[in-house]
């Protein structure tokens with residue numbers, strides 16, 4: 001039989017291959033579970049009334065965060081221990097919704113660079129992954145530490161920040 005007969009199916013097979021061997025990285029694969037760990041959530045829902053965040057409960061009359069969450073305790077420079085606006089509360093959201101929320105609130109500029117800065121260089125994220133220390137002692141950090149986190153976050157960003 002002529003080799004030309006085999007060429008089209010062979011090409012199809014070869015070009016189809018990468019799709020089977022390297023499935024695209026999605027937010028739900030590894031990042032979602034870590035985003036919803038208590039060390040992230042407790043701070044992200046702090047100012048949210050609908051999630052009954054700490055700003056409305058244990059911390060109702062606590063201001064000047066640095067007075068208690070000192071540099072010695074958190075490892076963060078002064079002025080960095082703060083809770084985000086309530087629009088960054090993603091408590092209870094599924095993988096696709098959490099992913100869309102953080103992409104929506106990324107701010108101006110190149111999304112890839114901004115996401116890399118937030119996920120790999122933010123000192124508060126580092127605290128959640130490696131420390132967990134509060135004025136009342138150490139709370140469990142997000143499992144896996146910074147190494148695993150950085151690998152997973154980079155793979156997701158490089159793969160085009162797919163939500164689903």
Ligand code: HEC
Pocket residue numbers: 038039040042043046054058059062063064065066067068069081082083134135136139
């Ligand atoms: C008077 C001291 C004090 C002040 C001021 C204070 N905190 Fe706290 N904070 C604590 C203590 C003690 C804990 C740990 C005990 C607990 O669960 O409340 C804590 C826990 C937290 C947690 C939970 C940490 C976790 O991962 O579970 C967050 C988030 C937090 N504080 C944010 C803030 C923010 C934001 C401010 C400023 C608006 C602030 N705190 C001001 C004493 C304080």
Ligand code: HEC
Pocket residue numbers: 034035039040041043044081082083084085088101102103104105106118119124125127128129142
């Ligand atoms: C001590 C409080 C605190 C902790 C702990 C914390 N964050 Fe944040 N996070 C913030 C604040 C404040 C901002 C807003 C910073 C800004 O606007 O530049 C923010 C911003 C972000 C953003 C970028 C905003 C967006 O929607 O794109 C992401 C993503 C994020 N946090 C994820 C996490 C994850 C994941 C963890 C846990 C591994 C975590 N954060 C732990 C306070 C915290």
